[in-house]
Amino acid sequence: MRLTACTVAVDVGNTAVKLAVRQGDSIIDHWIAISCSDWHQRTVEWVRDRLGCKDTHWRIGSVHRGAAQRLMETVDRTAPDAKIDLVTFRDVPMEVAVDSPERLGIDRLLGAYAAYQTWGRSAAAPMVVVDAGSAVTVDWVDAKGCFCGGAILPGLSLQSRALATGTDALPDIQWSDRALQGDVPLPAKNTADAIYAGVLIGVASAIDGLTRRYIDAAAGHWMATASSKMAPGKMGASAMDAVGGKEVAESVPQPDAGSVLLVLTGGDSATLSPYVQYRHHQKSNLVCRGLLNLPHL
Numbered sequence: 034m035r036l037t038a039c040t041v042a043v044d045v046g047n048t049a050v051k052l053a054v055r056q057g058d059s060i061i062d063h064w065i066a067i068s069c070s071d072w073h074q075r076t077v078e079w080v081r082d083r084l085g086c087k088d089t090h091w092r093i094g095s096v097h098r099g100a101a102q103r104l105m106e107t108v109d110r111t112a113p114d115a116k117i118d119l120v121t122f123r124d125v126p127m128e129v130a131v132d133s134p135e136r137l138g139i140d141r142l143l144g145a146y147a148a149y150q151t152w153g154r155s156a157a158a159p160m161v162v163v164d165a166g167s168a169v170t171v172d173w174v175d176a177k178g179c180f181c182g183g184a185i186l187p188g189l190s191l192q193s194r195a196l197a198t199g200t201d202a203l204p205d206i207q208w209s210d211r212a213l214q215g216d217v218p219l220p221a222k223n224t225a226d227a228i229y230a231g232v233l234i235g236v237a238s239a240i241d242g243l244t245r246r247y248i249d250a251a252a253g254h255w256m257a258t259a260s261s262k263m264a265p266g267k268m269g270a271s272a273m274d275a276v277g278g279k280e281v282a283e284s285v286p287q288p289d290a291g292s293v294l295l296v297l298t299g300g301d302s303a304t305l306s307p308y309v310q311y312r313h314h315q316k317s318n319l320v321c322r323g324l325l326n327l328p329h330l
């Protein structure tokens with residue numbers, strides 16, 4: 034086997050590690066559940082034996098400290114010459130407008146970075162970036178590429194598991210079964226379908242609803258900026274006329290739902306995509322794309 038130098042991107046989540054390695058013009062992706070006890074061993078074996086990488090440079094983005102530690106120890110032990118970077122928000126060339134950037138999940142920032150690079154920058158459009166995994170994050174990136182924060186809710190599996198553990202009568206449904214069966218009948222006629230419907234359409238509707246509300250919030254912010262240019266205490270239509278406020282307000286760009294880009298990524302994004310009503314892009318492993326695209330570390 035020909036051995037090559039490789040940059041290995043690893044997104045360590047709470048359910049799985051996602052990997053991506055660039056080889057020539059293509060990118061090879063891989064997914065390993067961290068519920069397998071030897072997941073870290075399998076990770077280094079995939080890179081070394083399956084891809085034939087030597088002289089590896091690992092770029093790790095992690096939201097699970099124990100798992101990242103485990104992986105770094107295994108890489109160190111099996112490939113002592115490997116270079117390892119544990120990526121932080123400081124490595125991502127993006128403005129981060131949240132209270133404590135160091136506490137922000139690096140997967141959220143890397144997914145947003147990849148989405149902005151892929152779609153947002155060229156369109157000069159604000160984006161909603163959704164990562165649907167153990168948790169679902171719904172984040173807003175403005176048209177200048179600033180990460181503005183977002184919302185976090187439990188993912189499909191966490192929600193259905195919470196119903197099973199918190200009740201006597203509800204079963205623990207399997208999402209892999211549902212994905213094979215096609216549409217969810219509404220209203221559902223049995224318990225399992227009712228849980229699929231409630232959780233799946235609930236999360237998809239939360240994505241649509243949050244997107245709508247972010248658009249409204251951004252509009253409110255622009256209006257506030259416009260009205261703050263008026264004389265203090267002079268609000269309302271007649272006051273605006275008196276200080277020429279109407280003209281200012283009209284010159285402020287109005288939000289257009291059609292120009293906001295919605296992007297879905299994460300392990301459950303393909304399952305959710307048919308139920309999300311806003312037009313969107315769906316792309317797996319966006320976090321690893323962000324890692325591969327980072328400027329030289």
Ligand SMILES: Nc1ncnc2c1ncn2[C@@H]1O[C@H](COP(=O)(O)OP(=O)(O)OP(=O)(O)O)[C@@H](O)[C@H]1O
Binds near residue numbers: 045169190
């Ligand atoms: N190849 C696959 N095998 C099994 N499940 C998969 C696969 N691909 C995606 N999934 C789904 O992906 C979900 C986990 O998504 P993902 O890997 O994005 O989460 P995570 O990044 O570990 O979570 P978080 O970042 O929220 O901690 C699982 O609940 C499962 O339903």
Ligand SMILES: CC(C)(CO)[C@@H](O)C(=O)NCCC(=O)O
Binds near residue numbers: 046047138170185
């Ligand atoms: C929300 C998750 C679990 C999604 O993977 C992750 O991004 C995380 O652990 N975040 C830390 C808290 C935050 O992002 O505000």
Ligand SMILES: [K+]
Binds near residue numbers: 046166167299
């Ligand atoms: K994730």
